Amino acid sequence: MIKLNVNDETSRLRSVILGTAKSNGPVPTLKEAYDPKSMLYIKANTYPKEEDMLREIEAVEEVFNKYGVQVFRPKLIENCNQIFTRDIGFVINDIFIKANILPDREEEIEAIEHVLAQMDQSKIIRFPEEAHIEGGDVMPVGDYIFVGVYREVDYPDYIIARTNMEAVNHLQKSFPDKTVVSFNLRKSNSNPYENALHLDCCFQPVGDKFAIIHKNGFLNEEEYIWLVNHYGKENIFEIDSEEMFNMNSNIFSIAPDIVISEKNFTRLNTWLRSKGITVEEVPYAEISKQEGLLRCSTLPLVRE
Template structure:
């Protein structure tokens, strides 16, 4: 059995699910895309090739090997995009919670049955159908669970609106000892630079008390201000609109002092090194064309 343990985003990682780019399928039609950035690359003829994405994910796998992390990968489904394992389930404390994702992604969840079935039954959580939630919107941070959400009336029309308030309430009921703090995100089906697909597209805690943040990703300024006050202005790396578009906040922590980051994030990586972090640089720019990066393609199972 797997003894799950996730209390925050940065404690020493011991086991993780890493998505796979194998048998990723042909370039999707615009109508099949889940986000505006993928649409942009489909129309431009620059949608990433499977062979390039396989190489990028191997780089991350090798970093995990270097640090002795146990890596689970999904069973391969023919012609199916299975890169973003964070979307399909997530772990908080000793519970694994199945995300109620877009219906046509249900088979991606079935491909991690070998992980799900290793968890004690009472710790496998399936939320009620009205609760929409994806792992990119959910961040355990010690006494808190930060959740990105969207409550506008146009929720049903927005393919980019992934987590609703029903899910926020359900998480509070599941974890009564935690403070569940939700943040309204800015959404756009058409403009990737105005779209925070998930909370981890505009915010991520790192180390013990620092964070990467993008102000325009938040719909309500006082919610952004709350995070600035919580971490302290001097501990925040504020990213620009272009940097958010390039997924600067979507790095991944192996521990409180080791971070995997895209090698092209020169401004961020320089700052991280100045702050005393070890930065493991990888190529991930092809994967980022689908509006997801390192955090999106990993689902931590056990941290110390």
């Protein structure tokens, strides 16, 4: 049995579902693309190749093996992008929440049923259909749950708006002992420099007291200020729009003092090391072309 336990973003990782790039399918058409960053690379004819993405994900698995982390992988679906396991579910405390994702990605959840079968079935829940939610928007942080949302009236016009207030309300009902804080994110169907697909595209806690943040990812300045005050200005690493575009806030913590980061994130990785954090660098620039990076392709099940 897998004894689920995730209370924050940085405690020592023991068990994780890591996505797969095998049989990733053909390059999507512009109509099939879900986000402006993928569109950019489809148009430029530089959409990532399967063999490059396979190599990048295997580099992450090697780091997990080095630290003795139990790694589960999804069952293979032919010609399907199964890299971003974070979208399909998440764990808070000892509960696994199946995400309500874009309907044509439902089979990705079915591909991890062999992992879900090893859990206490009474601890697996799903919100009603109208409560849209994806794991990239949800961050347990001790007594808080931080959630990225889109609250504007044009929500239905955005395929990149993935979490709504109905889901936030269900989270609060499901975890009454936590304080759920939602953040209104900036969305753009066409400009990847102005689009925070999920909360982890513009914010992430790291270490015991630090955070990475991109101010323009937040539509409401007072919500950004709340986060800065929560962590303290001196503990925040501010990223610019280019760094946000390259997914600098989407690294992944194995422990408070160990992170996996993209090898090209020189400024960030230098800062992390200056804070006493070990940085395991991997190549992930090809996968990042799909507007997802290390946090997006991992689904933690057990942290201690």
